[in-house]
Amino acid sequence: MLTIKNLHAEVDGKQILKGINLEIKKGEMHAIMGPNGSGKSSLSSVLAGRENYTVTQGEVIFEGKNLLDMSPEDRAREGLFMAFQYPVEIPGVSNLHFLKTALNEIRAYHSLPAMESKEFLKLTKEKQQLVDFNANLMNRSLNEGFSGGEKKRNEVFQLAMLDPKLAILDETDSGLDIDALRIVAAGVNKLRSADKAFMVITHYQRLLEYIVPDFVHVLYNGQIVKTGTKELALELEEKGYDWLKEEVHQKESV
Amino acid sequence: MRNSNEIIDDIANREYEFGFTTDIEMEMAPVGLNEDTIRFISAKKEEPQWMLEWRLKGFQAFKKMQFPKWQHFEMPELDLQKLSYYAAPKKKKQLNSLDEVDPELLATFEKLGIPINEQKALAGVAVDVVFDSVSVATTFKEKLHELGIIFCSFGEAVRTHPDLVKKYLGTVVPHSDNIFAALNAAVFSDGSFVYIPKGVRCPMELSTYFRINAENTGQFERTLIIADDNSYVSYLEGCTAPKRDENQLHAAVVELVAMEHAEIKYSTVQNWYPGDKDGNGGIYNFVTKRGICKGNSSKISWTQVETGSAITWKYPSVILQGDDAEGEFYSVAVTRNKQIADTGTKIYHLGRNTRSRIISKGISAGHSDNTYRGLVQVGPRAANARNFTQCDSLLIGDRCGAHTFPYIESRNSTATVEHEATTSKIGEDQIFYLNQRGIETEKAVALIVNGYAQEVLNQLPMEFAVEARKLLSITLEGSVG
Ligand SMILES: Nc1ncnc2c1ncn2[C@@H]1O[C@H](COP(=O)(O)OP(=O)(O)O)[C@@H](O)[C@H]1O
Numbered sequence: 257m258l259t260i261k262n263l264h265a266e267v268d269g270k271q272i273l274k275g276i277n278l279e280i281k282k283g284e285m286h287a288i289m290g291p292n293g294s295g296k297s298s299l300s301s302v303l304a305g306r307e308n309y310t311v312t313q314g315e316v317i318f319e320g321k322n323l324l325d326m327s328p329e330d331r332a333r334e335g336l337f338m339a340f341q342y343p344v345e346i347p348g349v350s351n352l353h354f355l356k357t358a359l360n361e362i363r364a365y366h367s368l369p370a371m372e373s374k375e376f377l378k379l380t381k382e383k384q385q386l387v388d389f390n391a392n393l394m395n396r397s398l399n400e401g402f403s404g405g406e407k408k409r410n411e412v413f414q415l416a417m418l419d420p421k422l423a424i425l426d427e428t429d430s431g432l433d434i435d436a437l438r439i440v441a442a443g444v445n446k447l448r449s450a451d452k453a454f455m456v457i458t459h460y461q462r463l464l465e466y467i468v469p470d471f472v473h474v475l476y477n478g479q480i481v482k483t484g485t486k487e488l489a490l491e492l493e494e495k496g497y498d499w500l501k502e503e504v505h506q507k508e509s510v
Numbered sequence: 511m512r513n514s515n516e517i518i519d520d521i522a523n524r525e526y527e528f529g530f531t532t533d534i535e536m537e538m539a540p541v542g543l544n545e546d547t548i549r550f551i552s553a554k555k556e557e558p559q560w561m562l563e564w565r566l567k568g569f570q571a572f573k574k575m576q577f578p579k580w581q582h583f584e585m586p587e588l589d590l591q592k593l594s595y596y597a598a599p600k601k602k603k604q605l606n607s608l609d610e611v612d613p614e615l616l617a618t619f620e621k622l623g624i625p626i627n628e629q630k631a632l633a634g635v636a637v638d639v640v641f642d643s644v645s646v647a648t649t650f651k652e653k654l655h656e657l658g659i660i661f662c663s664f665g666e667a668v669r670t671h672p673d674l675v676k677k678y679l680g681t682v683v684p685h686s687d688n689i690f691a692a693l694n695a696a697v698f699s700d701g702s703f704v705y706i707p708k709g710v711r712c713p714m715e716l717s718t719y720f721r722i723n724a725e726n727t728g729q730f731e732r733t734l735i736i737a738d739d740n741s742y743v744s745y746l747e748g749c750t751a752p753k754r755d756e757n758q759l760h761a762a763v764v765e766l767v768a769m770e771h772a773e774i775k776y777s778t779v780q781n782w783y784p785g786d787k788d789g790n791g792g793i794y795n796f797v798t799k800r801g802i803c804k805g806n807s808s809k810i811s812w813t814q815v816e817t818g819s820a821i822t823w824k825y826p827s828v829i830l831q832g833d834d835a836e837g838e839f840y841s842v843a844v845t846r847n848k849q850i851a852d853t854g855t856k857i858y859h860l861g862r863n864t865r866s867r868i869i870s871k872g873i874s875a876g877h878s879d880n881t882y883r884g885l886v887q888v889g890p891r892a893a894n895a896r897n898f899t900q901c902d903s904l905l906i907g908d909r910c911g912a913h914t915f916p917y918i919e920s921r922n923s924t925a926t927v928e929h930e931a932t933t934s935k936i937g938e939d940q941i942f943y944l945n946q947r948g949i950e951t952e953k954a955v956a957l958i959v960n961g962y963a964q965e966v967l968n969q970l971p972m973e974f975a976v977e978a979r980k981l982l983s984i985t986l987e988g989s990v991g
Pocket residue numbers: 267268270272290291292293294295296297298299308
């Protein structure tokens with residue numbers, strides 16, 4: 257579904273991604289871990305098409321198409337979704353109105369007619385229950401005055417509504433208490449299917465107890481320095497990242 | 511891939527949709543401004559002597575006055591001697607129904623999407639249409655007549671209801687109020703007149719549509735609305751003008767009078783031609799709007815969505831004379847390219863327990879300049895007066911300006927006056943967030959702007975709100991970046 261080859265990217269003239277290689281297939285759950293500042297959010301930003309990042313080398317193929325040639329909205333319409341680490345607030349725009357606009361833009365791109373209000377509301381209700389999202393928040397202004405946890409849960413609700421092929425979750429677990437974390441994880445698990453893929457960025461192993469990954473990658477200094485299975489996450493939890501950093505530096509000095 | 515800067519520039523440079531002219535035979539006054547001009551207008555309109563005298567008083571006042579200097583923009587050079595002060599579609603006899611209106615004119619209104627046919631009127635909007643200087647069509651007259659409501663052109667009211675006109679004309683905006691009001695008093699062409707009798711709730715929106723068509727003319731309409739005790743009326747005003755390289759002056763006057771327990775809701779969607787992207791042409795919209803809450807527990811509410819004009823310069827005001835009276839001002843002013851807006855409100859708290867609420871949302875894009883100027887004055891008798899002002903500015907791009915001048919003068923220690931102001935920019939982050947959900951930048955900006963203006967748009971009657979939303983989106987198309 258997604259192939260990242262030797263991806264280099266910079267922001268404000270600073271090299272952040274330094275040769276990322278990654279292959280994600282349908283149905284897979286990939287976890288990306290790594291210390292603060294290693295480039296995890298940058299990777300998701302580059303994939304989603306944030307304007308201030310410049311790709312200097314490499315390519316990204318998404319469902320057979322060159323992702324990097326597409327505008328951010330077309331990437332979204334092709335089925336790439338990103339749950340933001342810091343979701344923005346948009347005052348005066350109701351959550352549902354926003355979602356309806358988004359949904360219909362995506363449908364129009366695939367030559368589907370706009371969804372009728374009735375059908376839309378039905379879908380809303382279904383998904384709201386699926387991911388256990390507070391119905392009161394749906395009519396409020398988009399993220400305005402939401403708590404940190406509510407914002408994160410709204411990202412998962414949007415994910416459920418828009419039904420993308422590939423979902424990137426950027427630290428959706430951070431700032432959640434254990435109950436909220438369980439609910440979010442349960443929601444994500446319900447959305448897993450054979451034709452969808454996930455890339456879950458997280459700091460903590462605890463999320464991966466609920467969302468079991470097929471692969472765990474460690475990103476450090478703009479590169480994937482280690483790939484393993486869920487056991488790698490446990491090892492990281494136990495030993496921290498320092499041993500990995502050392503390993504990397506040793507390799508570099510050889 | 512176009513970046514958001516390019517898209518925003520596009521939006522900013524988008525063409526004005528209503529810029530066509532109508533080819534119609536016109537009768538014009540000779541160019542220039544003097545007593546003869548005024549006599550000419552008055553004679554053309556077959557006015558009674560008292561009306562002519564009032565005009566002449568206005569002209570005397572005008573001659574003694576000078577253009578103000580306190581505004582936050584450079585006053586353009588205005589040569590008032592170069593204008594023609596009367597332009598009317600040639601048509602001798604008085605129009606009694608829409609069927610008698612020149613088909614070319616009707617076609618024009620069709621193009622503008624103005625509901626002057628009865629069918630649209632059935633949707634619940636009675637419309638008076640002012641084309642250049644004369645009122646050409648008032649729909650729905652009969653139904654209103656049954657309720658005792660008077661809704662007609664100003665000229666007609668002078669003929670048919672002289673006592674009412676004499677009683678209220680100039681009582682809210684005197685003929686010598688300011689130079690543009692004085693000019694209007696002298697040369698006003700037509701406009702609308704509304705009287706709602708005691709205890710009547712006007713069952714439909716009343717609406718006037720203004721259109722400037724002729725070249726080198728000014729438009730000086732005058733509107734007078736009186737809501738008698740325990741009555742209610744909602745009034746809408748819309749406007750457009752063709753594209754011309756010359757600037758055109760629009761100096762209107764609106765007077766509102768609300769008696770005891772009466773309520774007047776006045777909404778404007780102003781979309782005069784704004785000039786081109788380099789600032790050539792466009793309407794100078796210098797308007798005096800003022801209402802008085804004369805009776806106790808009366809209410810006046812101004813709602814304006816200002817997207818057009820090269821310069822918008824007006825402060826719809828409310829004098830809260832009665833006790834427990836209430837005044838409101840809701841405004842969205844959008845400027846782009848080189849447009850200028852210096853607008854806001856003045857609220858005078860005179861009566862006890864009077865309340866006022868001011869919500870102003872300025873949106874600036876391109877090289878435009880957007881100023882909020884407001885005065886809240888509390889008189890010594892106005893015990894427990896309360897005001898709340900919220901004044902927000904939204905910037906699109908970094909070449910535009912936003913300014914806020916709130917003036918507060920309180921002479922009663924029991925009054926509460928609150929003022930809040932914010933300035934924000936449409937964030938790249940907000941746009942990217944919406945992009946990431948499949949929404950392109952133009953739509954994203956429209957969504958953000960509409961959300962920003964929500965509180966004001968909510969005040970508009972339903973049908974108008976839809977139009978205003980569309981207008982906001984179109985106006986800002988291409989100004990993101
Ligand atoms: N706009 C920017 N300008 C300069 N440096 C940036 C910018 N955005 C991110 N960075 C830097 O890029 C590096 C990676 O950041 P980020 O991708 O947010 O890491 P992570 O998500 O793994 O914590 C950090 O060193 C950060 O300071």
